[in-house]
Amino acid sequence: MKTLSVQRYLVRVNGHVQGVGFRPFVYRLAHQNGLTGFVNNNSEGVLIEVEGDPECLSRFMQALRQETPPLAQITALDQELRTPQFDKVFTIHDSDCGQQASTLISPDAAICRDCTEELFNPENRRYRYPFINCTNCGPRFTIVKGVPYDRSLTTMTCFPLCKACGDEYHNPLDRRFHAQPNACHICGPQVQLNDSQGRAISSQDPITHLVSRLKEGAVAAVRGLGGFHLMVDARNNEAVQKLRIRKGREEKPLALMAPNLQAVRRFCETTPMEEALLQSPGHPIVLFNARKNHDLAPSVAPGFSRLGFMLPYTPLHHLILANAFQALVMTSGNLSEEPIITDNEEALQSLGSIADVFLLHNRDILQPCDDAIVQIVDGQPQILRRARGYTPGPVFLSEPGPLPVLACGGQFKNSFALSRGSQVFLSQHIGDMDHVATLAFAQKAMAHFQQILQTKPEMLVCDRHPNYLISKWARSQNLPVVEVFHHHAHLASVMAENGISDVCIGIILDGSGFGPDGSIWGGEVLLGNFHDFQRFAWLQPMLLPGSSSAIREPWRLALAALHLALGQEAKAVSLPGLNNIKKSDKAMIFQMMEQGINTPSTSSAGRLFDAVSALLGLCSHSSFEAQAAMKLEAVADSDDDGLYSCHWEKGPLPSSTLIKAVLADLTGGVPIPAISSRFHKSLAEIFVAAAISARTIHGLNRVALSGGVFQNVFFSNYIIKILREKGFYVFTHSKIPCNDGGLALGQIAIAHARRQQERRS
Ligand code: ZN
Ligand code: ZN
Ligand code: FE
Numbered sequence: 001m002k003t004l005s006v007q008r009y010l011v012r013v014n015g016h017v018q019g020v021g022f023r024p025f026v027y028r029l030a031h032q033n034g035l036t037g038f039v040n041n042n043s044e045g046v047l048i049e050v051e052g053d054p055e056c057l058s059r060f061m062q063a064l065r066q067e068t069p070p071l072a073q074i075t076a077l078d079q080e081l082r083t084p085q086f087d088k089v090f091t092i093h094d095s096d097c098g099q100q101a102s103t104l105i106s107p108d109a110a111i112c113r114d115c116t117e118e119l120f121n122p123e124n125r126r127y128r129y130p131f132i133n134c135t136n137c138g139p140r141f142t143i144v145k146g147v148p149y150d151r152s153l154t155t156m157t158c159f160p161l162c163k164a165c166g167d168e169y170h171n172p173l174d175r176r177f178h179a180q181p182n183a184c185h186i187c188g189p190q191v192q193l194n195d196s197q198g199r200a201i202s203s204q205d206p207i208t209h210l211v212s213r214l215k216e217g218a219v220a221a222v223r224g225l226g227g228f229h230l231m232v233d234a235r236n237n238e239a240v241q242k243l244r245i246r247k248g249r250e251e252k253p254l255a256l257m258a259p260n261l262q263a264v265r266r267f268c269e270t271t272p273m274e275e276a277l278l279q280s281p282g283h284p285i286v287l288f289n290a291r292k293n294h295d296l297a298p299s300v301a302p303g304f305s306r307l308g309f310m311l312p313y314t315p316l317h318h319l320i321l322a323n324a325f326q327a328l329v330m331t332s333g334n335l336s337e338e339p340i341i342t343d344n345e346e347a348l349q350s351l352g353s354i355a356d357v358f359l360l361h362n363r364d365i366l367q368p369c370d371d372a373i374v375q376i377v378d379g380q381p382q383i384l385r386r387a388r389g390y391t392p393g394p395v396f397l398s399e400p401g402p403l404p405v406l407a408c409g410g411q412f413k414n415s416f417a418l419s420r421g422s423q424v425f426l427s428q429h430i431g432d433m434d435h436v437a438t439l440a441f442a443q444k445a446m447a448h449f450q451q452i453l454q455t456k457p458e459m460l461v462c463d464r465h466p467n468y469l470i471s472k473w474a475r476s477q478n479l480p481v482v483e484v485f486h487h488h489a490h491l492a493s494v495m496a497e498n499g500i501s502d503v504c505i506g507i508i509l510d511g512s513g514f515g516p517d518g519s520i521w522g523g524e525v526l527l528g529n530f531h532d533f534q535r536f537a538w539l540q541p542m543l544l545p546g547s548s549s550a551i552r553e554p555w556r557l558a559l560a561a562l563h564l565a566l567g568q569e570a571k572a573v574s575l576p577g578l579n580n581i582k583k584s585d586k587a588m589i590f591q592m593m594e595q596g597i598n599t600p601s602t603s604s605a606g607r608l609f610d611a612v613s614a615l616l617g618l619c620s621h622s623s624f625e626a627q628a629a630m631k632l633e634a635v636a637d638s639d640d641d642g643l644y645s646c647h648w649e650k651g652p653l654p655s656s657t658l659i660k661a662v663l664a665d666l667t668g669g670v671p672i673p674a675i676s677s678r679f680h681k682s683l684a685e686i687f688v689a690a691a692i693s694a695r696t697i698h699g700l701n702r703v704a705l706s707g708g709v710f711q712n713v714f715f716s717n718y719i720i721k722i723l724r725e726k727g728f729y730v731f732t733h734s735k736i737p738c739n740d741g742g743l744a745l746g747q748i749a750i751a752h753a754r755r756q757q758e759r760r761s
Contacts, residue, residue, distance in 0.1 A: 008037070008051035008082040011064070015075035016104050016393070017046045019149035021135030023092050024177045025069050030090040033060045037085075040093035041148065051084050070136045071109050071281060075396070092172050105144055105452050107389050108225055108369065110283035110313035112137035114175060119315050120322070125164065130207065130316040131189050131363060135179045137281075141392055141428075142226050142367050143181060146451055151180040155364040162187035181363075189363035191316070196356055198348040206359060207316070211324045213357045219243050221333050221347055221355035225314050226369030226388045226428075227340035228333025228347050230355060233325060237297035240329055244299060246354040248336060250623040253301035255285050255308045255371060257330045259321040264309045267294040267327065273376055282389020283313035284372035296327060305634045310371060313389075316361075332370055337432050339441040340368045367448060368441065369428045377713050378720045380734045384711055386415065386741060387429040392449070394423035395735055395745055398499040402755045406446065406457035407747035410486065410513075410740035411468040412625070414438070416446060417744035420455045424496075424748050426736060433469045442470065461751040463489065463743070465514040482751045486513025486743070487524050488533045490706040493746030494738070495530070498731040500702065503529045505536070505694045505728075507687050507719070510707035510739070511551070511606035511626075520544070522604030522707070523653065525690040527698060530753035537690040539608065540564065540652035541601040545592045550607070553621055554628040555581050557607055558614035559589045565659040575666065577617020605683070605709050608655055612662055612679050616672050629712065636680055636714045637673035644682040649693070653686050680712070684719035692726060704731040706746075708739035 013022070018041050026039040026048055035052035050060060061079065068074060111119075115132045118124040126132045133139070143155045151157060161169055165184050168176035176182045183189060193206040203209040214220055217239040220231045230247065232239040234256050244250065258264045261275060268288035270278075278286045285308040290301070301307055310330070312318040321328060332340045333351055341347045342365035348358060373385040383390070400422040407417045414430040427445050431438045450456060461482040462474035474481050484492075490513075491506035506526040515521035515535075523539030543560040550556040555578055562570035571590055578586070592599050609629035613619045618635065619628035644661035646654050658679065665675045691703050703723055710716045710732070723730045736742040 005053060006051055006084045006086070007054050007057055008049065008084040009057060009061075009079045010082045011048040011050065011061075011077065011079045012044060012046075013048070013064075013074055013077050014045040016071065016073040016106050018104070019140060019178075019180065020071040020106055021069040021175075021177070021179075022046050022072050024135070024172045025067075025072070026064070027090060027092050027172045029060055029063050029067075033057075035060055036087035036090050038087070038091045038093050049082065049085075050090070051087060070112065071106055104394065105147065105149060105392055106140040107282060107391055107393050108139050108141050109137045109281045109389070110311070111315050111318065115315065116318060119318060126184050128207075128319060129183075129185050129188070130191055130314075130319055130361070131181070131183050132315045133179060133181050133183075134175045135177060136175065138179070138181050139225055142365050142369050142388075143363070144452060145366060147454060149180060154180050155366055156181050156183070159183055159188050159363075189361050191359055191361045194348065194358040194360055196352050196358070198352070201357070207319045210357060210359050211320060214320075214328070215324070217242070218356040219246065219354060220357050220359060221351045222316070222320070222359040223344065223347065223361050223365075224316065225365070226367070226371075227342045227365060228351065229330045230333050230351070231320075232329045234296050234300055234327035234329045237299055240297040240299045243329065243331070243354070247331070249331070251302055251627065252624040253304050253306070253308060254329045254331050255310065255373075256296075256300065256327050257310050257312060257317060257321065258327045259312065259318075259325065261311070263326050264288070264311070267291060267296055268307055268309060271376065273379065277374055277376070277381055278309065278311055282372060283311055284374045284389055285310045287373065287375040287384075300329060303631060303634065308373060330371075338435050338437045339431055340370050342368045367428065367445065375711075375713060377710070377716045378732065380732070382711070382732075382734060383737050384739065385413075385429045386426060386737055391428040392425050392452070394425050395497060397422045397424060397496055397749065397752070398501065401748070401752035402759065403458045404455045405459045405461055405748050405751045407744035407751065408460065408462040408470045408474045409744040409747070410463050411465065411470060413737070413739050413741040414442060414470060415737075415741045415744055416442060417748050418446075418449050418453060418455060418457060419748045419752070420453055424745055425449060425453060426742075426744060429741060439469055439473065443473075459751055459755065461747040463514070463747075482747075482754055484747050484750050485516055485533075487515070487521055487526060487707075488528060489743045489746035489750065491526050491528050491533060491704055491746065492530050492749045493736065493742045494704040494706040494731055494733055496745050496749040497733055497735055497742075498704070500704075500731065501529055502702075503527060503700060504702035504704050504731070505691050505700050506533070506704045506706065507691065508707045509605035509687075509709035512602065512604050520600060520602040520604060522602060522606055523608065524603065525687065525694065527694060527700065530749045531757060536694050537653055538603040539605055540655045541603050542607060542611065542655060543593050543599050543601050544607065545589045545599045547598055547600055551610070551622070551625075554610040554614035555620040556589050557611035558620075559586060560593065561608070561611035561615060561655075561659045562663075563590070563593050565656045565663065573663070575615060575617070577615060578620065580620060603652075605707070608658075608683070609709070609712075612659070612676075615659075615662060616666065616675060618672070626708070626711075629709075632676050633680070633712050633714050635673045636676040637671070638677065638714070640674040640677040642674060642678045643685065644678055646682055646686050648686055648689050653690060658682055658686070677714075680715045681718050684715060684722060687719060688722050688726060691723065691728060695728070701728055702731065703728045706733065706738050706742070710738040
């Protein structure tokens, strides 16, 4: 009679379920519960047919949802009853290698705890093996050539498995069952040490040799997971300065790696949420508040109160840091803002004048991928750079798009995106498109995404800017192109990320974007949805004397701000912060503004931050993007409760009132940190006033925030708090960047909406 109680289920599991140990996990669960049937990979994800006692089946189903392997992510799971087949055993079937239309390639994952223990266990056969990995960790995206995810389609294909590794690979009960990058000392990739001339340095233990060179103060170039890093001992100021000079990187803060959480706590004040983020499978760089008296080299982040730390995410990093360093500077191995270098030969050529010693390896990196950067804003992660550990994880739209679209993103901090149904795949951080090398990188990565996602775009979407290199490229392709205004894309991006499509209020604040009136926008209150938008309010435009040179020389913006606030009287103002600027240079700028020579105007909020930073004497020349604004944020006194009164009812939002108030405080001897705080808060209040007005007139109560200015934690936390106090529902970014790195998602949402509208009419 027992057979009567047998049930059989067909279970479909979608999401990140391939190449993450999902089938062996199912196999183990079935065995534990005495069930029979099979599991296999198919084009949708994982397919299970399982039968047995109904109670055992329900335990199996519960565990399937609750005990998924660390790297697996289930996006959909459904089950239906089937006729029992009375199978005798449970088996794992090979991948169904047919079409792979909706499978997902996992992001690269940091080394897991089990592998770390084996790495440092002298009894283990992989003791100190720099490429140890298993199904729960290791490289994925950076080594994959195509789908299905199988060793033959990765850069591991040139390393035939030895007997021991092969046994693990074929054993469903082993942690390394179908771990495609599985390898060991005998069969896998190896490291090699070279000098800056490219000559091999013979050494019994290249890693120990490298550590001793780093201890002496050498600059090392180390081939990692997604590309090369340049490393120096972060507590050796001379070494850090040497790296800065050789790389031509004057002041931009440098990323750091600490051997463990305890070391990070020693240098930074950490919160539980930041610590969790630091240790999440992606192991991003997390921005922390630095402790006041930390003993890192002062030149690591001169003048900044925040430090970017990550933990070792490959076995190689562990071997370099363990018992040797409390912190290493680990900056991308590239030239200025060009793409990160992945190739051994290219590294030796391009970084030969920067690094004293090179640690190379022979596991090829197929896709360059920088470290991701994340911070906490309003109790949520905010991604500043979406790359290793996140790419190519999709963002899900609330409904499937009508056709596959490739969105080109913007000119700076570029990231493109490809849509497939309701999934949008944002590329890794590509970089600034003013380098030819970056455009070439983007094109290669675009082809790669189409390959691994098995998706050909039928439509392109680009920024409306007439001169963005990537937009020009899009227009030259043989596909329909949708052109989207920059700030509309920002608004659509935060809406799409949060799954909202009804008209809402967008407060979009950034450095610059091409507006429909042909001027440069960036301090905008928009009303819109994916289909359309209107400009409800904007910051009073300020002049940009010298156009792009004004961005590199914020002192020019300080004069423009004075000119906006005081008109002719601006020339008579003398500020200590501008004493280092020659009189004749100042006169030239005033002349340019009066005669309109190379002086466009902009409503940009980012430029207003730059101007105030320069007025306060914090930054007159900027060696990297957003430096002036970051310095202004860094000094803000959170305990000051002053606020400027900047009444607004209609017309342009009153930047000039704000600037006058800053000047009054400055001449009245108010400390700079207090002025900075008041400026941040008062600017936020101005935008909140505009949102309230939009609500009164249009009955809207949702506010979406986007644009690079929201990377400013002080400003973001304040404006979010005030908006909520006023009863608004506030939507922000947490899965993709608020800066131009997130534009492509908005571009996709707009292109989908346009195509749907076209079809309807
Ligand atoms: Zn592992
Ligand atoms: Zn082996
Ligand atoms: Fe922007």
